[in-house]
Amino acid sequence: MTNDTGHGDAAGFAEAGPDLRSLLRRATSDAHRRLDAGWGGHDFAKRRDYAVxxxxxxxxLVPIEAELDRAAQGAVPPDWPERRRSGAILADLDALGRPAPPASVSPRAPGRAEAAGLLYVLEGSRLGGQLLLRQALASSDSGVxxxxxxxxxxxxxxxxxxxxxxLAACPPVDREGAVAGALRAFALFEAAQAAQA
Ligand code: HEM
Structure with a gap:
């Protein structure tokens, strides 16, 4: 279950060619594949695996959203507040008896390009989430x-x-900065996965 759409090198941004979304997808495909594979052995219908x-x-996610809260107007979509999922995930964790992650001490304010890359990863994670939701809803455990x-x-x-x-309507000029933001977001998710493993 990977977004098998490219070679995962970041070289694509040297060429003026693909639209930014395609560039981001290509630059992060290796990171996505690693993350997807890392969750591969988990059964999302099982309460422990799901909580982990x-x-x-x-x-x-919570620290990245805190950063995006600080981004300048126009660096995030106008409906950004409705896109935030920190409240939802913290409520799920609380109900499952798991502690909230420590709050970031002083979130940075990402620039326009970095914010686009961070948002790409957060918003894209909804796609795989649909598959995981089906597994969770099929659980015999009502806690899940x-x-x-x-x-x-x-x-x-x-x-x-x-x-x-x-993203297509107002892409940032600094495409390398957007790729760097997306790679940093994936690195944070990978580090968090490794810490829970
Ligand atoms: C846990 C297992 C995961 C699975 C099974 C999975 C699966 C998928 C699938 C099937 C798609 C493509 C959906 C489509 O094109 O309709 C997708 C896209 C994407 N996923 Fe995941 N994903 C997972 C985790 C994550 C996580 C944790 C993140 C980031 C935090 C993430 C970020 C993305 C992004 C950015 C895209 C969009 C790629 C594009 O530009 O098309 N995924 N994922």
Whole structure:
């Protein structure tokens, strides 16, 4: 289950060619594959595996969202507040008896390009989340089934297409900066996954 669409090198941004979303997808495909593979052995219908996944996701997502909260107006989509999922994932974790990740001491304010890369990763994670939601909802454990606020977030709102439309309509000039932001986001998710493993 990977977004097998490129070679995962960051070289693509040297060429003026692909649209930014394609560039981001290509530059991060190796990181995505590693992350996907890292969760491969987990059974999201099992409460323990599911809680470990949520804890790892929250450890990266909550600080990234705190950074994006500080981004300048126009660096995030106008509906950014509705896209935030920190509240949903923290509520799921709390209900499952897991602690919230430590708050970042002083979140940075990402620039326009970096914010685009960070957002790409957060918004893209909704796509794989649909597959995981199906597994969680099929669980025999109501503790799993009843705590899917994070995976269900944005249901029916087509947040991924509206994000890619926003990105295409006003892409940052600094494409390398956007790629760097996306790679940093994936690195945070990978580190959080390794810490939970
Ligand atoms: C845990 C297991 C995961 C699975 C099974 C998975 C699976 C997928 C799938 C199937 C897609 C393509 C969906 C489509 O094109 O309709 C996708 C896209 C994507 N996923 Fe994941 N994913 C997982 C985790 C993650 C995580 C944790 C992140 C980031 C935090 C992430 C970031 C992305 C991004 C950015 C895209 C969009 C790629 C593009 O530009 O098309 N994924 N994922």
């Amino acid at each position: 996944f949520l804890a790892a996701m929250a450890a990266a 089934r009843d705590n899917t606020r994070f995976l269900r977030h944005g249901e029916g709102q087509r947040l991924w297409p509206s994000f890619t439309a926003w």
